[in-house]
Amino acid sequence: MTANLLEFDLEGLAVFCERLGEKRFRATQLFRWIHQKGASEFDQMSDLAKSLREKLKVHAHVQALPVLSEHVSADGTIKWLFNVGDGNAVETVFIPEDDRGTLCISSQAGCAVGCRFCSTGHQGFSRNLTTAEILGQLWFAEHFLRRHLKVDSRVISNVVMMGMGEPLQNYSALLPALKAMLDDHGYGLSRRRVTVSTSGVVPMMDRLAADCPVALAVSLHAPTDALRDNLVPLNRKYPLDELLRTCTRYLAHAPRDFITFEYCMLDGVNDQPEHAEALIALVRQHGRDGLRCKFNLIPFNPFPASGLLRSPQARVLAFAKQLQDAGLVTTVRKTRGDDIDAACGQLAGDVKDRTQVQTRIAQQRTIMLRPVDEISR
Numbered sequence: 027m028t029a030n031l032l033e034f035d036l037e038g039l040a041v042f043c044e045r046l047g048e049k050r051f052r053a054t055q056l057f058r059w060i061h062q063k064g065a066s067e068f069d070q071m072s073d074l075a076k077s078l079r080e081k082l083k084v085h086a087h088v089q090a091l092p093v094l095s096e097h098v099s100a101d102g103t104i105k106w107l108f109n110v111g112d113g114n115a116v117e118t119v120f121i122p123e124d125d126r127g128t129l130c131i132s133s134q135a136g137c138a139v140g141c142r143f144c145s146t147g148h149q150g151f152s153r154n155l156t157t158a159e160i161l162g163q164l165w166f167a168e169h170f171l172r173r174h175l176k177v178d179s180r181v182i183s184n185v186v187m188m189g190m191g192e193p194l195q196n197y198s199a200l201l202p203a204l205k206a207m208l209d210d211h212g213y214g215l216s217r218r219r220v221t222v223s224t225s226g227v228v229p230m231m232d233r234l235a236a237d238c239p240v241a242l243a244v245s246l247h248a249p250t251d252a253l254r255d256n257l258v259p260l261n262r263k264y265p266l267d268e269l270l271r272t273c274t275r276y277l278a279h280a281p282r283d284f285i286t287f288e289y290c291m292l293d294g295v296n297d298q299p300e301h302a303e304a305l306i307a308l309v310r311q312h313g314r315d316g317l318r319c320k321f322n323l324i325p326f327n328p329f330p331a332s333g334l335l336r337s338p339q340a341r342v343l344a345f346a347k348q349l350q351d352a353g354l355v356t357t358v359r360k361t362r363g364d365d366i367d368a369a370c371g372q373l374a375g376d377v378k379d380r381t382q383v384q385t386r387i388a389q390q391r392t393i394m395l396r397p398v399d400e401i402s403r
């Protein structure tokens with residue numbers, strides 16, 4: 027079997043080149059061809075020695091996951107469903123905004139954490155994605171979009187690890203992918219523009235701080251252990267106090283001077299004034315001026331098996347105001363791509379019904395709802 031070069035960060039690629047009997051610096055050229063130019067054919071790589079190209083043709087390939095389908099929303103959001111085999115699929119979502127293009131990437135097929143409000147969690151855990159499968163989502167999307175928008179410059183300016191899966195439970199595959207995103211010879215994204223979202227895998231938050239301190243989002247969802255134990259089962263292992271202490275430690279390394287707390291608004295469950303009050307107290311317990319953080323309130327995207335409902339908009343706004351009045355920076359997330367089920371937690375929508383995925387895999391077709399050329403940035 028030949029090596030998929032999307033599996034490597036620059037250091038890994040240098041080791042690979044050495045194993046082929048080549049100089050390490052060849053890896054830089056190769057890495058740039060792959061990630062900056064989107065090349066997958068070694069014959070395209072004109073400044074590489076012919077002898078190296080011939081070796082690469084024998085020992086290597088560059089390949090992202092196969093696309094099962096593509097959906098383009100009326101608001102320009104694009105969702106791709108990728109086939110990961112065995113009847114499973116993961117999703118990647120591109121969200122264009124005026125001043126940025128954000129790619130939401132998956133890290134696992136399914137998820138073992140099993141949060142009650144998350145359809146990926148309900149699906150259970152299938153498998154970890156490899157580095158090539160994680161990084162390949164960015165490689166594919168960036169170069170696909172450049173071709174279709176007919177631009178040479180970068181289209182994706184921000185990456186969020188907020189697709190399917192718990193990225194910090196797939197750390198060894200995640201790390202080289204993050205490094206390639208940040209590498210000047212790769213995508214050259216600043217650490218502020220790459221966000222890892224976690225349900226709170228405490229030891230791996232410390233590892234991330236040491237190895238590759240990108241922006242951190244923590245999925246909080248509850249102000250007390252009793253409630254969070256129920257919504258995010260990982261809380262039983264890493265309770266709130268420990269989680270928030272870890273956030274404080276992370277701040278010493280973070281590229282931004284705050285941690286983002288995500289909070290999914292669930293009708294009658296975690297959206298009452300007393301929950302906001304408890305949240306304010308929780309943040310104040312950690313640090314003299316409180317833990318430096320921003321709240322991002324996410325309108326819940328309901329799915330029937332959850333038995334949960336979205337909080338009414340007025341309640342979300344009242345909750346936001348209560349936090350703001352206490353001095354906590356709070357935003358309410360806009361939902362994007364609703365018409366194509368691309369919003370948070372709906373990512374597994376198609377996958378849950380495995381027969382449907384099987385049918386799609388059999389069909390192997392791309393569904394174009396609107397020509398991609400029409401997408402405005």
Ligand code: SAH
Nearest residue numbers: 144191192223224225245288326327370371
């Ligand atoms: N596993 C990581 C990252 C993937 S989930 C994490 O939990 O942080 C990305 C975000 O989507 C998390 O904040 C998660 O809580 C949120 N989310 C999951 N299901 C949702 C739903 N049905 N509606 C709204 N947000 C949801």
Ligand code: SF4
Nearest residue numbers: 137139141144147225
């Ligand atoms: Fe996993 Fe995140 Fe979904 Fe929880 S919210 S089940 S951690 S993907």
